[in-house]
Structure formats: structure tokens, C-alpha cells
Amino acid sequence: GDSVTQMEGPVTLSEEAFLTINCTYTATGYPSLFWYVQYPGEGLQLLLKATKADDKGSNKGFEATYRKETTSFHLEKGSVQVSDSAVYFCALIPAGGTSYGKLTFGQGTILTVHP
Amino acid sequence: EPEVTQTPSHQVTQMGQEVILRCVPISNHLYFYWYRQILGQKVEFLVSFYNNEISEKSEIFDDQFSVERPDGSNFTLKIRSTKLEDSAMYFCASSEGQYYGYTFGSGTRLTVV
Numbered sequence: 001g002d003s004v005t006q007m008e009g010p011v012t013l014s015e016e017a018f019l020t021i022n023c024t025y026t027a028t029g030y031p032s033l034f035w036y037v038q039y040p041g042e043g044l045q046l047l048l049k050a051t052k053a054d055d056k057g058s059n060k061g062f063e064a065t066y067r068k069e070t071t072s073f074h075l076e077k078g079s080v081q082v083s084d085s086a087v088y089f090c091a092l093i094p095a096g097g098t099s100y101g102k103l104t105f106g107q108g109t110i111l112t113v114h115p
Numbered sequence: 116e117p118e119v120t121q122t123p124s125h126q127v128t129q130m131g132q133e134v135i136l137r138c139v140p141i142s143n144h145l146y147f148y149w150y151r152q153i154l155g156q157k158v159e160f161l162v163s164f165y166n167n168e169i170s171e172k173s174e175i176f177d178d179q180f181s182v183e184r185p186d187g188s189n190f191t192l193k194i195r196s197t198k199l200e201d202s203a204m205y206f207c208a209s210s211e212g213q214y215y216g217y218t219f220g221s222g223t224r225l226t227v228v
Contacts, residue, residue, distance in 0.1 A: 034216050043121075043206060043221035044158070089158060093216075101146050101210055102171055103217065105158040 002027040004090050006106035013080055013113050021075040021109045023064075023090035031092040033057075033066055033073040034103070038087040047075075047088070080113045087111070117141040121207050121220035128197055128227055136192045136223045138207030146210040147190045148217065149182065151175070151203040158206070164190065197227045 007022040025031065035047040035057070048057030053068035062077045073090060090106040120139040128134050140147050149161040162172040162182055169182065181193045190209075194201055204224050208217035 032216070036219075044208075044219040046216045046218070049216045101148070101212070101215075101217070102160050102163055103148075103150075103158075104160070107157050 002031070002092060002094050002104045004092055004104055004106035006088075006090050006109050009108070010110035010112060013111070015082055015113055015115050016079045017113075019075070019077040019080045019084075019111070021088055021090075021111070023073045023075065023106060025071050025073065025090075025092050027071075027092055027094055029095035030068065031094050033064070034091045034093070035062070035064055035073070035075050036089040036091060036105075038089065038108075040086070044089065080111075082113045082115055085111055085113045117218070119207055119209055119218050119220035121205075121223050123223060124221070125224045126226070128225070130199060130227055131196050134194050134197055134225065136194075136205050136207075136225070138190045138192070138220055139188055140190055140207065140209030141218055142188070144209035144211055144218075146170075146212070146217075147182075147184065148208040148210070149192045150206045150208065150219075152206065152222075153200075153203045161192070161205075194225075197225075199227050201225060202227045 003026045032051045034049045036044045037047045048059040050057040050066040056065045064073050064075045087108045089108045091103045122137045147164040152158045160173050162176045163170045179195045183191050204222045206222045207220040210217045
């Protein structure tokens with residue numbers, strides 16, 4: 001079945017450091033790929049998405065590129081801030097019309113940014 | 116920006132009791148979902164709802180669970196007889212289309228004692 005694997009956390013960085021959170025997936029065809037963020041005490045917010053190979057999703061300084069050849073969708077940010085501290089989830093919706101948009105999530109990566 | 120609204124934010128219930136978790140999806144959205152997140156674990160799919168019927172459900176979504184869209188605006192999740200292991204954060208979500216990505220509500224934390 002479809003699955004998403006994220007790098008083990010937690011990740012601890014100093015402010016202005018470069019961030020990478022790795023995400024790889026297993027799915028047939030071309031799934032749609034997403035990053036969601038969960039700030040402390042809040043729900044899940046869509047951070048960015050990409051729906052086809054080589055697409056780059058971007059938002060709030062975060063970027064991720066859909067790499068079909070490596071089945072990856074790594075999240076990057078050039079300079080993190082304390083306010084980026086949160087849990088980040090990689091997720092996919094399978095290709096084709098039978099899933100009704102069911103999201104499969106990775107296990108989440110906790111990011112803590114220190115001043 | 117449109118929001119998905121969930122109530123209550125926190126519910127404590129005794130084992131064996133029925134609970135109803137409520138959600139108001141975004142008004143022009145067509146697909147509706149429930150997910151849950153047990154503390155420290157993955158976010159898990161429970162059920163999807165489209166065109167006034169369940170379109171897909173997970174193995175977690177057994178006979179103890181049901182969903183309804185009673186009045187065209189609310190979307191509810193009912194657990195008939197709660198167990199301790201139902202304690203989790205429950206998220207409602209809605210979407211315009213299957214591949215758009217969702218808007219999630221802020222969740223209901225259910226504690227079964």
C-alpha cells in the first residue's frame with residue numbers, strides 16, 4: 001500500500017540555520033504530495049503541495065520539489081525562525097480516482113528552533 | 116480565510132458512553148473527512164464522505180463509528196460506546212476536490228476515562 005517515510009526527529013536548530021526534512025514515499029503512479037504543519041496546540045495547516053513531477057511547492061520561505069526518480073519530497077528552508085518550531089508532516093494522496101482524496105501521512109518530524 | 120470549525124475543543128467521557136464530535140466544513144467544499152491522532156503517533160485516516168455517503172473508511176472505522184451530514188452544513192462523527200483506546204485528537208477536514216489538499220479544523224481532544 002501507499003506509505004510515507006520522514007526523517008527521524010526531533011530536529012533542533014539555531015535561528016537562521018538551514019533546514020532540511022527528508023520525505024520519501026511509496027505509491028503507484030503520480031500521487032499528489034503535501035507538507036502540513038502543526039503548531040503547538042493547533043490543528044494541521046497545509047504548508048505547500050505539488051501535484052506532478054518536478055513541481056516545486058513553496059510557501060512562507062519553505063520549498064519542496066517533487067522528485068519522481070527518487071520518490072522524494074524533501075522540505076527545505078534557507079533560514080529558520082523560532083516561530084517555525086512545530087511538527088511537520090509529509091503526506092500524499094494517491095493518483096487515480098478511487099481514493100476519494102484520502103491522505104496518507106508520515107510520522108511527523110518535530111522541529112525546535114532556538115534563538 | 117474560510118475555516119473548518121470543530122466543537123467541542125475538548126471532551127471528557129466515561130468508557131461506554133456515546134460521544135458526538137461536531138464539525139462545520141467550508142461551505143463550498145464537497146469532500147469531508149475525519150482523521151485521528153493518538154498522542155505521539157501518526158495522523159490516521161478514519162473516513163471520507165462524498166455525495167452524502169461514505170466513500171471510504173479505514174479498518175479503525177468499525178461499527179462503533181458513524182458519520183452524518185444531517186443538515187447540509189454540519190458533519191458529525193459519533194462513537195457509540197467509547198473505549199479507552201479511543202482517546203485521541205480527532206480532526207475534521209474538508210476539500211473542494213480529491214487532489215487539492217484539505218483544510219483541517221483545529222481538532223477535538225477526546226479523553227475517555
